[in-house]
């Protein structure tokens with residue numbers, strides 16, 4: 001056994017012994033270690049300097065109490081988190097997630113992946129993530145506002161436009177960012193670049209709302225173009241119906257694809273006439289209703305309350321999981337194979353388990369990991385920071401063109417890195433190695449800090 005193999009095995013065992021209870025975090029680390037081995041063998045300086053272990057342990061992890069009051073005067077408390085994972089490439093950058101499943105393991109897996117995702121954008125941003133186990137579902141406007149204010153009262157001690165720049169994620173959109181921004185401003189004064197995903201009225205960026213979904217489709221577009229193919233007449237299924245899913249559907253349709261289905265936590269819809277994205281936006285963005293309401297308003301749409309959209313039997317070409325982590329296990333992956341799917345591209349973070357990825361790969365399906373394919377969101381966040389520093393807003397086209405070229409670079413970087421160190425089109429290995437190399441070079445050159 002080589003020294004590098006011994007190093008990797010020892011590290012994996014140590015991480016499992018220490019964080020055995022943090023399932024999602026271990027899943028993200030295992031997937032990463034699994035793919036970087038050939039690169040580590042070719043570059044022994046990284047294991048000699050123990051860079052991987054330094055990457056796995058966050059620079060800082062903050063956990064805090066968020067007291068807040070319901071409209072009925074009930075006293076409530078939630079837990080808040082911010083992981084400032086790695087600042088080798090720039091200030092910590094990453095979203096905030098408000099969802100009842102949030103815990104240390106979820107925040108650490110998201111923060112860990114964010115390091116490499118942000119590195120792949122080639123923009124000067126380190127990796128971070130945060131959030132709370134607060135459930136925004138069913139809460140009034142006043143409750144959401146008070147919760148955000150209380151969350152920021154604590155978080156503001158640790159962030160700043162050149163220190164750590166949070167943004168949105170599941171459960172945190174323009175409305176929440178607005179309340180968080182207002183509270184930060186009240187306590188510290190106006191600092192435009194302290195949060196991204198801001199409303200357009202006060203230094204948000206055009207195309208930020210669309211960025212993750214558009215970017216995902218651009219990534220796949222470049223992949224298809226490599227094989228002299230395109231989205232025209234491709235059949236697509238999407239999971240989720242939030243920001244990422246909506247704009248992925250819109251862009252895929254604009255490129256000539258037919259999108260037949262999407263979902264939310266209550267079930268999924270299959271619309272034989274293709275998803276009506278304006279209706280979906282009205283239901284999800286304006287009325288904040290359930291996907292069932294979409295099916296009721298469309299003549300040829302069916303709502304399925306039980307089961308996952310990924311277990312639906314239908315012939316189609318491209319699967320875009322855009323809901324949340326761990327949507328596609330081996331069972332769902334086998335169904336994708338049976339459906340004749342050719343490409344799986346992740347708009348969500350870690351929706352596919354490692355075992356499921358193995359099934360997809362064996363069947364020759366091209367798998368595009370979230371840390372590469374959904375990097376468009378954070379990339380445009382970094383462009384929002386650039387506009388905030390310049391104090392000049394860019395046009396939609398400027399931002400969108402830049403996003404497309406960033407996604408092309410990410411795709412080509414992952415493809416070329418896979419070819420060099422792993423199998424052709426092993427984009428998971430390509431993304432992990434290319435992201436890791438950038439961060440590792442910066443860490444070594446900055447010394448033991």
Ligand code: GLU
Pocket residue numbers: 093094095096117165166167168169170196197349374375377378379381
């Ligand atoms: N939450 C998004 C992600 O997973 C965006 C983060 C950001 O814009 O900072 O990458």
